[in-house]
Amino acid sequence: MRAVTWQGRHKISVETVPDPEIVNPRDAILRVTSTAICGSDLHLYDGYIPGMRAGDIVGHEFMGEVVDVGSGSSLKKGQRVVIPFTISCGQCFFCEKQQFSACDNANPAETRDASELLMGHAMGSAFGYAHLTGGYAGGQAEYVRVPYSDIGPVIIPDDLADEDVLFLSDILPTGWQAAINADIEPGDTVAIWGCGPVGLFTIQSARLLGADRVIAIDHFPARLALAKSLGAEILDYRQVNVREALDEMTGGIGPDACIDCVGMESHGFTLDNILDQVKAQFYSVTDRPHALRQAILACRKGGRVSIPGVYGGFADKFPLGQLMEKGLTVKSGQTHVQRYTGELLDMIRDGKFDMTSLVSHHAPLEDAAAMYRHWHDDQDDYTKIILKPGLEKTIVQNAHAMADA
Template sequence: MRAVTWQGRHKISVDTVPDPKIVNPRDAILKVTSTAICGSDLHLYDGYIPGMRAGDVVGHEFMGEVVEIGAESPLSIGQRVVVPFTISCGNCFFCEKQQFSACDNANPSETRDASEMMMGHAMGGAFGYAHLTGGYAGGQAEYVRVPYSDVGPVVIPSEMPDDDVLFLSDILPTGWQAAVNADIERGDTVAIWGCGPVGLFAIQSALLLGAERVIAIDHFPSRLKLARDMGAQILDYTQVDVREALDEMTGGIGPDACIDCVGMESHGFTLDNVLDQVKAQLMLTTERPHALRQAILACRKGGRLSIPGVYGGFADKFPLGQLMEKGLTVKSGQTHVQKYTDELLDMIREGKFDTTSLISHHASLEDAADMYRNWHDRQDEYTKIVLKPALARGVVQTRDQLAMA
């Protein structure tokens, strides 16, 4: 089969690799119909996530048609399913608490030692995201093996198009959990750093959960427009001092809750971020946590901080004293996708989420290397890329073309 593989920093290729096979009775094999490039994949592209090996098949946002099942899979051949990026057994200590991303059985023994050494405890399993999370082949491929197919996959009604539901795999539940973790109360002001796909879903989620206003912070015009269209007030951090603006907008109190949807690769030319970028280029650090620092300093006393943005290691110049003295409550972590998918599928049916306007491009799987490069270098034009294995090479559909279809 054809699949997208990681070959090194800024090196993505589409190669012929062995077809996946059933290896456990709970497995299923999918023929992939849609698979997306996630902002987290750009961390792999930039070489900041340890544990990648040349030839690894990437991709953790995908859906498709069931073509083969193990003896203990509840799925049926021909069903359309969306698969959570978290691989979870369903019956360990953590899964029973619905903390699915912390599953203690999904990370196999050959990779969990390094993960435990780096993180303190072994990370859960995930598709297409380094050997620290199990080394599983990802879904940017024609076919993919789905372990524990009795726990994660969401069966999709035939009348719902792929684009409506694909993001149940990751970014919609991630944006939702980000807002849930912010403990939003009616009337709250919520500030969200980053208007990428997760940030856009966090905006919608915060408003659905009762926030009176959401303030979205970014600098790409197209993303800020999408945020405004979804009901947020916007701040372009290249045009204003964000902390001063937030103080002014909240009467000097600060936002009730702050959500960091940026993660480890903050942009900007503030002194702290420039120093972070220099250290990152020298491989002295993996983190550029400027957005997180800013969120901590901006949040009101006694406020809440939610961190869905991906971080991978140790951070310099972390404002620990400010975090403690202000009495902030912090919630973070990879998304417990399986906890939310049924509820969110119903909300999509009811029209409560706009799941398609953030898609800027459809492209062939064969064009994945170009799509990675374009999204990395031209983020104002590329907000979300969906790869379609059935599309012919060189066929790229833009947002305007998709809207007319």
């Protein structure tokens, strides 16, 4: 089969690799019909996530048709399913608490020791995201093996198109959990750093949970325009001092909740971020947490900070004193996808989420290397890319341009 592989920093290639096979009774094999490139994949592309090996198959946002099942699978051949990016056994201490991304069984013994050393405890597992998280092959491929297929896959009815439900795999539940972790109350003002796909779903989620005002912060005009279309007030951090603007907009109090949807590769030419970028080039730090620092400093006293943005290791210049003195509550973590997919599917059916306006491009799987370059270098034009295995010729569709035509 053909699959998208990581070959090193800024090196993605589509290769012919062995087809996946059933290796456990709870496995299923999926023929992938749609798969997306996630912002988290850019951390792999930039070489900031440890534990990648040349030839690893990437991708953790995918769906498709079941073509084979083990004897312990609850799926049936021919079903259309969306697969959560978190691989979870459903039976361990953490899964029973519905903390699925912390599953203690999915990370195999040969990979868990390194993550335990780095993180303090063994990490949960995910598709296509380094050997620290299990070394599982990802879904940017024609076929993929799905472990624990009796836990989590979302069966999709035929009347819903792939594009309506694909993001149940990651970014929709991630945005939803980000808003839930912010403990949003009716009347709240919520500030969100980052208007990428997760940020856009977080905006929608915050409003659904009762936020009175949502303020979105970014610098890409197209992403800010999308945020505004979803009901957010917008701030371009190149044009304003964000902390001063937020103070003015909230009468000097600050937002009730601040959500960092940026993660470990903040943009910007602030002094702290420039120092982070220099240190990152020499691998003396792994993260550039400027957005998180700004969120902590901007949040009102007694407020809440939610961190769905991915961080990979150690950061310096962290405003720990400010966090403590202001009495902030912080919640973070990889998404417990399986906890939310049922209710979110119902909400999609009820039209509560805009699932498609953030999609800017569709492309064949064979164009993955070029799409990664565009996703990395042209983020104002490329807001979300869906790859389609099986397309034979190069057809790149810009959904925004088609909508304007």
